[in-house]
Amino acid sequence: MCGIVGYIGKQQAAEIILNGLEKLEYRGYDSAGLAVFDGEKINISKSVGRLKALEELTHGGETMPGNIGIGHTRWATHGEPSETNAHPHLNSKGTIAVVHNGIIENYIKLRNKLTKKGYEFKSETDTEVIPQLIDYYYKGDPLEAISKVIHRVEGSYSLGIIFEDHPGEIFAARKSSPLIVGKNDSGSFIGSDVPALLKYTRKVYYIGEEEIVRLTPDEINFYDADGEEIEKQITEIKWDANAAEKGGYDHFMLKEIFEEPKTVRDTLNPRIRDGRVMIEELNMTDEEIRDLRKIVIVACGSAYHVGVSARYVLEGMARIPVEVDVASEFRYRNPILSKDELVIVISQSGETADTLEALRLAHSSGCKVLAIVNVVGSSIAREADSVMYTWAGPEISVATTKAYSAQLIAAYLIAIKFAYARDMISSAEMKEYIEDLKKLPDQIDLLLGGKERMQRFANRYVAARDVFYIGRGIDYAIALEGSLKLKEISYIHSEAYAAGELKHGTISLIEDGTLVVSVATQKDLYQKEISNMVEVKTRGAFVMAVTNEGNSEIEKAADYVVYIPETNKYFANSLAIIPLQLFGYYISVGRGLDVDHPRNLAKSVTVE
Numbered sequence: 001m002c003g004i005v006g007y008i009g010k011q012q013a014a015e016i017i018l019n020g021l022e023k024l025e026y027r028g029y030d031s032a033g034l035a036v037f038d039g040e041k042i043n044i045s046k047s048v049g050r051l052k053a054l055e056e057l058t059h060g061g062e063t064m065p066g067n068i069g070i071g072h073t074r075w076a077t078h079g080e081p082s083e084t085n086a087h088p089h090l091n092s093k094g095t096i097a098v099v100h101n102g103i104i105e106n107y108i109k110l111r112n113k114l115t116k117k118g119y120e121f122k123s124e125t126d127t128e129v130i131p132q133l134i135d136y137y138y139k140g141d142p143l144e145a146i147s148k149v150i151h152r153v154e155g156s157y158s159l160g161i162i163f164e165d166h167p168g169e170i171f172a173a174r175k176s177s178p179l180i181v182g183k184n185d186s187g188s189f190i191g192s193d194v195p196a197l198l199k200y201t202r203k204v205y206y207i208g209e210e211e212i213v214r215l216t217p218d219e220i221n222f223y224d225a226d227g228e229e230i231e232k233q234i235t236e237i238k239w240d241a242n243a244a245e246k247g248g249y250d251h252f253m254l255k256e257i258f259e260e261p262k263t264v265r266d267t268l269n270p271r272i273r274d275g276r277v278m279i280e281e282l283n284m285t286d287e288e289i290r291d292l293r294k295i296v297i298v299a300c301g302s303a304y305h306v307g308v309s310a311r312y313v314l315e316g317m318a319r320i321p322v323e324v325d326v327a328s329e330f331r332y333r334n335p336i337l338s339k340d341e342l343v344i345v346i347s348q349s350g351e352t353a354d355t356l357e358a359l360r361l362a363h364s365s366g367c368k369v370l371a372i373v374n375v376v377g378s379s380i381a382r383e384a385d386s387v388m389y390t391w392a393g394p395e396i397s398v399a400t401t402k403a404y405s406a407q408l409i410a411a412y413l414i415a416i417k418f419a420y421a422r423d424m425i426s427s428a429e430m431k432e433y434i435e436d437l438k439k440l441p442d443q444i445d446l447l448l449g450g451k452e453r454m455q456r457f458a459n460r461y462v463a464a465r466d467v468f469y470i471g472r473g474i475d476y477a478i479a480l481e482g483s484l485k486l487k488e489i490s491y492i493h494s495e496a497y498a499a500g501e502l503k504h505g506t507i508s509l510i511e512d513g514t515l516v517v518s519v520a521t522q523k524d525l526y527q528k529e530i531s532n533m534v535e536v537k538t539r540g541a542f543v544m545a546v547t548n549e550g551n552s553e554i555e556k557a558a559d560y561v562v563y564i565p566e567t568n569k570y571f572a573n574s575l576a577i578i579p580l581q582l583f584g585y586y587i588s589v590g591r592g593l594d595v596d597h598p599r600n601l602a603k604s605v606t607v608e
Contacts, residue, residue, distance in 0.1 A: 002029060002101040003073040004179065005196045006160040008170045009187015009217045013069035014061025020189075020196035021051055021071050025597065029073035031086035034058065035097035036069035037167050042097050046086040068167060070160040070190075072099035078107070079124030089128045091135035092120055095164040098134070100127040101192055102156035102177040110152065130159065142171050146212055147227045150175070156353060158207075160190050172213040178351040178379065179207045181220055188215040194237055195394060202237045206377040235377050251595040253397035253489070257581050258448055261441035263402040264574070266391040267409040268437055275431045277417045282370065283386045286421040292342050294321045296367075298330050298358040299346035302400045302481055303407060306346055309477035310411035313570045318419035327354035330361070337365035344370045344414075348395060348403040350378020359383055372410045374403050388414070397596045399489050401581050404481065405444075408574050412437060415570070436568040440575070443565040447578040454579055457544070457560060458586035464492050464515055468506070468536075470499040471519035472529055478519045478546075478573050482580030489588040489598045499532040512540035517580070520547040520554060521564065521572035533557040546576050
């Protein structure tokens with residue numbers, strides 16, 4: 001959430017910053033602002049709403065001349081969206097400007113201290129304590145002052161800072177919130193994500209925990225929290241800039257849904273060789289896999305739903321106990337962990353705050369941690385013992401689609417690998433699973449070819465008030481994600497239930513015309529799922545079913561049926577989720593909503 005961009009160099013800063021912030025709109029925000037040094041003073045411009053308002057206010061940056069500046073798109077946490085609360089924030093003298101992603105947890109204590117020292121605060125934000133605290137410690141050396149601030153603030157932050165009396169420098173720092181820096185022939189850049197800088201450079205540095213950066217037009221220097229200079233390795237971004245553009249699609253979400261076949265192939269193919277699953281990133285021997293007592297999967301949102309599906313696949317295929325936790329709950333329930341357990345954390349961005357803290361908790365308990373992430377060099381990728389990248393490329397839409405599908409593939413591969421290492425499947429069975437996996441991209445393509453049919457059906461329910469998703473086993477995991485897709489981009493109340501729980505209270509909510517989406521891909525559960533469909537239909541529900549080709553019996557209980565190609569029962573999620581993603585997308589389009597930027601949501605949740 002939120003976006004940071006900064007530039008110092010030979011060109012006008014405002015135009016570059018606005019362009020970078022535009023590339024970060026997918027992260028979610030409600031206000032935006034710029035701070036540019038014009039050679040004499042720091043000038044500030046802020047606006048509420050979309051970035052376009054700030055662009056109009058500054059005439060595309062033309063009214064803010066200067067070669068050094070920082071910019072920000074804010075997603076409100078402390079204080080309502082307003083020009084006063086928007087970033088950048090200044091010290092009382094207006095000589096230090098700061099943009100900030102994250103949350104300062106001890107800001108009240110710091111604010112009270114600074115107020116007693118005579119500092120005046122204008123906003124309701126936690127961020128404003130940072131420029132004021134920097135001012136308090138500042139004696140002419142920015143690095144020294146920032147170092148002292150880092151030792152005082154608690155919480156998460158990525159910071160961009162400019163000083164009026166150091167016009168040839170930008171400073172940056174981070175803790176538990178992503179930040180990168182880069183350089184080209186014209187100058188140096190900071191950004192909170194790769195797309196912000198990709199137009200200008202492909203070579204970036206990922207900033208580590210409690211590290212400080214000093215940028216000039218010609219060089220970049222890195223320091224630890226105590227101000228001691230350190231060395232950093234450069235990373236080259238491989239994916240093309242066009243991957244972060246819509247490419248002719250109306251929305252990023254639709255583009256990314258249509259990229260799922262490629263994403264599945266890219267995640268799958270490097271891990272299959274000579275008819276076997278090879279996951280070298282695991283860094284685990286077959287003996288270590290056999291010695292595992294349990295697997296704990298920790299994630300948030302859609303990644304958590306991948307974990308729910310993975311539990312069924314791992315337990316069914318590899319016969320190893322699996323526990324799945326929402327990261328925010330895992331952190332605070334004092335979990336019982338042991339060294340003979342593997343913790344798998346799943347995150348698209350690799351910066352999800354609760355998941356990152358869960359990883360650290362697992363490490364403190366002596367557990368080996370495997371991360372499934374999409375972003376190379378992200379915090380989770382750097383701190384995990386092993387990393388399995390999903391190679392989904394940039395995902396811009398807030399509502400995840402292709403990253404979710406890539407994470408499923410990673411989970412399937414792990415399950416096959418573990419099942420074979422534990423002698424639960426033979427070489428022949430492994431090859432059968434692999435053949436089914438290889439078919440998935442073409443099968444997804446086939447489902448995408450029916451998008452118009454799903455669009456027509458979705459148009460019937462753009463005014464729906466309540467939608468319920470039901471399923472059993474893996475189908476319940478699919479229902480969870482299908483429901484989330486609908487609610488997060490259409491704002492329709494939607495819930496997913498294990499179908500067997502209907503009679504324990506939920507069925508009282510069913511009334512005439514209520515849409516119930518029933519997922520039925522598990523053949524051994526067909527009859528029970530059909531019984532649940534009859535239960536809700538008897539009470540007036542309209543039932544849409546998602547099931548396998550050939551299951552014509554379901555037409556007796558459903559009003560509308562979407563068929564998916566035949567596949568192994570463990571891999572059904574990869575196919576069944578496609579029509580549900582399309583359904584959510586077309587409902588949102590039909591309601592005239594901002595599909596890629598749903599209200600109150602952010603792409604990368606870097607605060608608790």
